[in-house]
Amino acid sequence: xxxxxxxxxxxxxxxxxYLGDATVVRPDPSxxxxxTAFVEYVYLRDNPxxxxxxxxSHALGCQSxxxxxxxxxxxxxxxxENARDVATARDQGAGQ
Amino acid sequence: MPEPLVARSALRAHVAPVVTxxxxxGVTLRERSGxxxxxxxxxxxxxxxxxDAVRSAFGxxxxxxxxxxxxxxxxxxxxxxxKWLATSTGAADFASLPAGVSDQSDGRTVLxxxxxxxxxxxxxxxxxxxxxxxxxxxxxxxxxxxxIAVHLWRVDDExxxxxxxxxxxAATLWRWLVHAGAAxxxxxxxxx
Numbered sequence: 001x002x003x004x005x006x007x008x009x010x011x012x013x014x015x016x017x018y019l020g021d022a023t024v025v026r027p028d029p030s031x032x033x034x035x036t037a038f039v040e041y042v043y044l045r046d047n048p049x050x051x052x053x054x055x056x057s058h059a060l061g062c063q064s065x066x067x068x069x070x071x072x073x074x075x076x077x078x079x080x081e082n083a084r085d086v087a088t089a090r091d092q093g094a095g096q
Numbered sequence: 097m098p099e100p101l102v103a104r105s106a107l108r109a110h111v112a113p114v115v116t117x118x119x120x121x122g123v124t125l126r127e128r129s130g131x132x133x134x135x136x137x138x139x140x141x142x143x144x145x146x147x148d149a150v151r152s153a154f155g156x157x158x159x160x161x162x163x164x165x166x167x168x169x170x171x172x173x174x175x176x177x178x179k180w181l182a183t184s185t186g187a188a189d190f191a192s193l194p195a196g197v198s199d200q201s202d203g204r205t206v207l208x209x210x211x212x213x214x215x216x217x218x219x220x221x222x223x224x225x226x227x228x229x230x231x232x233x234x235x236x237x238x239x240x241x242x243x244i245a246v247h248l249w250r251v252d253d254e255x256x257x258x259x260x261x262x263x264x265x266a267a268t269l270w271r272w273l274v275h276a277g278a279a280x281x282x283x284x285x286x287x288x
Contacts, residue, residue: 062176
């Protein structure tokens, strides 16, 4: 698999580190159901056969955090975004 | 009496010189010694202020893509979004820039790889395309050479490259390069 880093260009998988599911969002710890929400946030993951959004780090490159949307069956990559841009958009309510 | 601190090459204690006798070397490996190095990181939201300061102090446009810019003694090498490696062959004052500046003069080793077979030698260790069509003078890549993180740039249109590497990896990378250059008449020497 080759990932097109938005900063460095397309590089091999050997330069990247997988850092988990990019769809989970840290719940509000002051909410009433915080305990249940945190159990889900920390432990429970979907395991979709198909399109998935993942966090990757360009660890042996520019060290940026990226959100890669790909099909886990074919490794076909749909998009690569800066994780910072994704988080900023989410915080502003634009959502995913 | 305390022992005075002296800057020492990361390589001298570890590598023996390899000099090919009586043939034109295909690739030449040297250490760029005596460089002033510093990492420069833009402070949150102050990228423009840093760019202005670099422009007025060094007459350079800070690159925002993987490029290296140089003028006189000083150069700035892109090192990721909002990050640069500043280098100088003199005693440039990078600390006064409005940014997070960390001196790396003793933290990194810079190797110079040049000669007609320099690209071929590096290609045995590095997966990035270094053909001049894809990697021209001033182009920069952050990648790995034999799994050692390297910061690589092409100095000019001739086959001349430089690699910055963490000091503790310098001797291992040197040995990899000597090994890769063994069949290409490498001339690897520490000056002095």
